[in-house]
Amino acid sequence: xxxxxxxxxxxxxxxxFRLIVQSAGHTELYALRSLHLPALDVGGPELLTxxxxxxESEDPFAETADDMSFYLHADGGFLKLDADGRITVTxxxxxxxxxxxDVTFAxxxxxxxxxxxxxxxxxxxxxxxxxxxxxxxxxx
Amino acid sequence: xxxxxxxxxxxxxxxxFRLIVQSAGHTELYALRSLHLPALDVGGPELLTxxxxxxESEDPFAETADDMSFYLHADGGFLKLDADGRITVTxxxxxxxxxxxDVTFAxxxxxxxxxxxxxxxxxxxxxxxxxxxxxxxxxx
DNA sequence: TCTAATCCCATTGACGCCCATAGTGCCCCA
DNA sequence: TGGGGCACTATGGGCGTCAATGGGATTAGA
Numbered sequence: 001x002x003x004x005x006x007x008x009x010x011x012x013x014x015x016x017f018r019l020i021v022q023s024a025g026h027t028e029l030y031a032l033r034s035l036h037l038p039a040l041d042v043g044g045p046e047l048l049t050x051x052x053x054x055x056e057s058e059d060p061f062a063e064t065a066d067d068m069s070f071y072l073h074a075d076g077g078f079l080k081l082d083a084d085g086r087i088t089v090t091x092x093x094x095x096x097x098x099x100x101x102d103v104t105f106a107x108x109x110x111x112x113x114x115x116x117x118x119x120x121x122x123x124x125x126x127x128x129x130x131x132x133x134x135x136x137x138x139x140x
Numbered sequence: 141x142x143x144x145x146x147x148x149x150x151x152x153x154x155x156x157f158r159l160i161v162q163s164a165g166h167t168e169l170y171a172l173r174s175l176h177l178p179a180l181d182v183g184g185p186e187l188l189t190x191x192x193x194x195x196e197s198e199d200p201f202a203e204t205a206d207d208m209s210f211y212l213h214a215d216g217g218f219l220k221l222d223a224d225g226r227i228t229v230t231x232x233x234x235x236x237x238x239x240x241x242d243v244t245f246a247x248x249x250x251x252x253x254x255x256x257x258x259x260x261x262x263x264x265x266x267x268x269x270x271x272x273x274x275x276x277x278x279x280x
Numbered sequence: 281t282c283t284a285a286t287c288c289c290a291t292t293g294a295c296g297c298c299c300a301t302a303g304t305g306c307c308c309c310a
Numbered sequence: 311t312g313g314g315g316c317a318c319t320a321t322g323g324g325c326g327t328c329a330a331t332g333g334g335a336t337t338a339g340a
Contacts, residue, residue: 003330008285012330036206083287085329106214108192124214127207132175134204143320148295152320223297224320286337296327307316 002104002117010086011103017112018085020044029079029087031114033096038119040097043111048076142244142257150226151243157252158225160184169219169227171254172212173236178259180237182219183251188212 005011013029021029021044030047031040041047079087093099098116106120107113115123145151153169161169161184170188171180181187191212195205215236219227233239238256246253246260255263 006330006332008333010331015329080286082285084331086331088285108213120214123210127210128175128215131204131207131211135175146321146323148323150321155319220296222295226321228295282340284337284339286335288335289333291332292330294327294329296325298325299323301322302320304319305317308314310311310313 001106002102004102005089005099009088009090010082011089012084012086013081014105015085017042017105017107018081020110020112021081022085027081029081030076031079031093032076034113037113037123038097038116039123040093040114041111042079042107042114045078047111141246142242144242145229145239149228149230150222151229152224152226153221154245155225157182157245157247158221160250160252162221162225167221169221171217171219171233173215174253177263178237178256179263180233180254181251182247182254185218187251188216 001014001016003012003014021027024044024046026044028045029042030045031042032047034041077090077092079093081087089099089103093114097114098119099114100116102117104115104117104120105112106115141154141156143152143154161167164184164186166184166186168185169182170185171182172187174181191208195209217230217232219233221227229239229243233254237254238259239254240256242257244255244257244260246255
């Protein structure tokens with residue numbers, strides 16, 4: 001699902017994904033820069049709390065917990081949905097993803113990803129190739 | 141079983157295959173672009189959730205798990221059945237399969253495949269040839 | 281004051297929902 | 311046993327609704 005960014009820098013979040021958060025009564029999304037991919041992991045505000053909960057259960061003095069906490073708040077940001085279900089694409093989003101004029105949305109029921117269309121397509125092909133190769137090896 | 145795509149881009153899902161999902165109370169199909177074939181693997185939404193469940197139980201840091209998850213969502217999509225048991229053939233389906241005016245359905249009890257008719261015929265022949273060859277070798 | 285964000289409204293094209301018709305196989309009954 | 315009618319599938323098309331997009335107007339913020 002690919003949508004265009006308009007002259008004001010807005011893009012419609014596909015209805016199917018809006019439902020994820022709007023049904024929960026929220027008007028905000030939370031976007032997190034993916035660690036390994038030039039993409040954004042996006043979900044409702046509970047995406048943040050879910051990670052935070054996870055952190056609480058760990059040793060607060062462990063380095064990984066520190067890193068994770070830092071990562072969550074430094075590499076994440078809120079996106080406000082306007083009345084028409086659009087968000088404005090900030091530099092925060094563009095830098096990490098390479099997004100300029102169009103955005104590709106892909107994902108599941110609880111959260112989704114935002115990509116620069118070409119990057120998305122490239123990654124899709126890479127993943128297909130890797131899985132096909134793995135399966136070929138396992139067949140022998 | 142081959143059906144025609146109408147002017148609005150719709151095609152009837154053969155009744156026998158509809159039963160697979162409708163009997164489960166669903167009105168949606170889940171289509172996944174096959175890794176090795178120019179075809180779509182189609183089944184009920186539980187096809188996706190089944191895979192997802194499987195992934196949750198595996199090591200979430202393994203690259204393969206990431207790949208699988210991405211593949212399932214990037215190369216998979218939902219197809220809504222209308223009241224008459226038809227789906228609209230999107231570009232998402234056409235690109236991978238070469239489908240343009242007609243669709244060939246083939247499959248088993250739990251899920252089925254969608255093909256461009258000529259591609260299906262070609263694949264059928266190669267499979268026949270491969271099996272015949274294998275049998276010929278084993279006979280010696 | 282100038283820029284940027286937010287709200288509101290208009291357009292258009294796609295999709296969902298509805299009904300109509302033709303073709304086909306099946307069953308039942310005369 | 312042959313014919314009529316019922317049931318269902320595949321297909322075509324009308325129409326209303328909603329999503330995606332564009333743009334004006336108003337407000338907030340620097």
